[in-house]
Amino acid sequence: MNSNGRWFSWLPPLLVGAAAAVATEVAVGILLYTDTGLMRSLSTVLVAAMGAFAIGLWARPAPGPDLVERLRRRWVMCLVAFLGAAIFGTSWTVVRDLGTGAVGQGVGLAVLAALPLYTCGSVLGGLEVASANDSVRPRAGPGVAAALGAALGFAATGMMLPRAPMPSSLLVGCLVLLSFSGMVYGIVIGGRARVLVRAEKTTQCGEVRVEERTGGRAGQASRVLVDAGSVRRELNLEESTTDPWDVVVARALMPPQELAWRVLLLGGGASALPRAVMREHPTGSVDVLERVEAVVAFGNAHFETGLEVGSADRGSVRVGNLDDLVAGLDADYDLVIVDGAALAPLGGASGLSRRSYGALAARVAPGGTLVCGPDSERPPEVLQDWPFLALRRASGRDSEESLTASGPSGVPVLGEGFAGFEADNGGLTSP
Secondary structure: OOHHHHHHHHHHHHHHHHHHHHHHHHHHHHHHOOOOOHHHHHHHHHHHHHHHHHHHHHOOOOOOOOHHHHHHHHHHHHHHHHHHHHHHHHHHHHOHHHHOHHHHHHHHHHHHHHHHHHHHHHHHHHHHHHHHOEOOOOOOOHHHHHHHHHHHHHHHHHHHHHHOOOOOHHHHHHHHHHHHHHHHHHHHHHOOEEEEEEEEEEEOOEEEEEEEEEEOOOOOOEEEEEEOOEEEEEEEOOOOOOOOHHHHHHHHHOOOOOOOEEEEEEOOOOOOHHHHHHHHOOOEEEEEEEOOHHHHHHHHHHHOOOOOOEEEOOEEEEEOOHHHHHHOOOOOEEEEEEEHHHHHHHOOHHHOOHHHHHHHHHOEEEEEEEEEEOOOOOOOOOOOOOOOEEEEEOOOOOOHHHEEEEOOOOOOOOOOOOOOOEEEOOEEEOO
């Protein structure tokens, strides 16, 4: 969201804070106008008002998919409270005997101060929860805007209250402010993606969590696996999308089904590739190297990868330091894939040592392929602009020169183009 949108999002809590300040000062003016004991009465009003405001903030809603709907109900309750305060304040001014006695004073304190301030606090607490679960998190929460709005509300009330035909007329203006702020907030959240954290775990490698993002200008709902601040997997929940890049690459390189096929996937704890290989190639096997066990667990639970740490009939999943895992490889593979998203928390492609890249190249079987991507950074000593780097080994293994780099047809990398691959919407497809 641009800077104008961020300033625009301050308006709803600012107006709510202004309404809270107006209600407080109007209550002070009405309740103290015909009574004695200024300090005692002033303290009573302010304690009741701020106590109700604090309770409203404390009773904030829990995050959930219906958070916006619950927040809308709180906004309506706030409008009803201010409408009741405006009606009671008008009646108090017209019927002079209404506020006499302890009962009248108590009812006035509740209707004019406590209830409006409680509902304002309730709305602001909901805005705080919505802000914390928003994909666009502002530097300061809505409390800052609300406090500024309260200061403006006090100033405006101080200037307008002496000139108003009756104090309660300002509460009618608060109804307009609250209605307008609700409309603005509806526009703000309509242009944002809302984030609901489904699962999270703090590990030695950083926080891993699963988020469901809904709304936004695209109006799509997606499930995202975030590893140490980097997106590892994203799944559209509303419609089928194109296959992930590693699945597209594997399908393009998949041999006839009668031939054995071994695949190594570095950083594939949440990948859809292992399940695709098991389903589409009867003798294919996939070994996965992953740095965080929580990625494997969340991938299985929320993205249906079917992966578990350990060995299985047609593959294995090993978790630990990637350099150590690569050094421990003892088999050759027809296809080796390095997922750049898994290296992003380590600083990109350079997060894997030069020795590990060499070890991965050594593990490519004759006629096999090593693929690195997608990443804006390049593996060491590789200069190319294409986000996927494909390295194919010739039939012999006499020298490292037989491992040649290639990219989409027509785009030279470190040699001639890789015949059989071409660009298609950022992926690789077989012609």
